[in-house]
């Protein structure tokens with residue numbers, strides 16, 4: 225039987241991206257199609273989404289909802305893989321300057337509860353027949369933006385008496401929960417009794433993520449280690465109690481890499497292409513990156529790269545404290561990121577203090593992100609917590625050794641260059657245990673030490689490039705989750 229699944233999400237690469245969620249929603253459906261699953265996606269009709277789809281056509285008039293009129297369901301196709309994408313047309317909600325979550329002056333939109341409730345409600349409408357030609361067997365909700373979809377499926381079931389389509393809730397990041405004032409509950413078009421501890425109430429508020437975690441039949445998250453961590457008080461962000469009660473329904477499925485986009489042998493955005501067998505082009509990428517970022521042209525300088533949202537999660541305050549330890553040893557640092565003003569200022573100050581050795585570019589730049597991943601010797605991901613993390617996987621593919629904190633998906637994907645792991649031919653990067661200056665500095669020192677041993681450095685970079693984190697493994701595991709639901 226062909227399983228039909230509808231992914232519900234706020235972003236999808238290459239249509240619209242602010243982080244790893246988009247990469248996943250862009251890559252998982254084509255990987256699922258390869259396995260014979262009919263995977264479609266529903267997104268809000270943001271202008272960039274509409275602009276990137278071909279053959280957009282009307283599907284259904286959804287009428288009046290959440291205080292706005294003229295809500296329409298449309299359907300288009302995303303090439304090159306031909307993924308069918310439904311869009312929710314509601315220009316009052318989605319046709320705005322700014323990104324999906326923040327307005328042009330970086331403030332959260334005041335009506336995001338209604339904006340994302342509409343997305344989930346429209347997904348539940350598709351699951352109950354809004355498209356006469358296609359109905360999913362499973363609804364797959366991603367992050368809090370889609371958290372209400374499982375709740376609407378239950379509500380529609382109760383109202384119609386027809387059995388609901390089951391749903392899967394994937395947590396990409398438990399830190400973002402979509403929590404809104406209880407006073408707004410009335411506009412969500414949900415039964416009054418859903419606002420309860422056994423429901424979507426969360427400390428006197430409405431929590432979209434809790435709705436998904438409570439009402440979905442299965443819960444997944446994006447790495448095995450994070451699946452365990454979120455059931456602990458330390459990493460559970462207030463939801464560990466609920467997650468513990470659902471322990472048997474939770475699985476950790478590691479994200480993959482889309483090697484059609486992140487592959488140094490075919491990447492047309494980098495200076496020179498290269499492979500594990502013929503790595504010479506990597507040195508040219510490094511020279512080009514140094515020139516692009518205004519770093520001193522020096523082949524021998526160990527170049528550390530960062531491509532990241534600048535938020536508390538990513539641990540870059542710890543990196544700031546360790547910059548002298550990089551620079552004093554003759555190393556360089558290239559940073560691309562955007563986010564918290566305090567971290568942006570910290571990065572700018574570091575660049576000003578170490579001209580030629582530290583370079584920072586504030587902003588979101590897809591091409592530069594590839595240049596940094598390719599041109600760096602080391603890619604740093606010192607996150608406080610990390611559900612999966614994709615940049616360390618991209619770094620491995622480009623033979624740029626990841627330097628990471630041993631947490632979440634970072635712990636599942638990078639093997640430290642300890643003497644034991646070098647001897648066992650397992651090392652692929654640098655991993656530190658304790659989130660403090662001593663921890664990260666020791667890892668930085670191991671990086672310099674390994675670089676000084678040419679043969680071993682070569683062996684580790686080669687092993688890094690040979691790792692396979694393709695999407696097929698994840699697609700197979702999601703397939704098993706869906707089939708478990710339908711059995």
Ligand code: ADP
Pocket residue numbers: 242243244245247531532533560561562587588589590593612613614615616
């Ligand atoms: P998260 O989703 O928490 O931000 P991930 O590592 O899963 O972390 O994914 C981040 C994605 O966003 C990667 O594709 C990374 O290259 C990209 N990215 C992050 N910041 C930037 C930036 N400033 N410019 C371009 N790409 C960025």
Ligand code: GLC
Pocket residue numbers: 243244245248396397446479610611612613614633
């Ligand atoms: C989130 C997480 C990140 C993960 C990404 C995609 O944004 O912070 O660790 O890789 O989602 O699942």
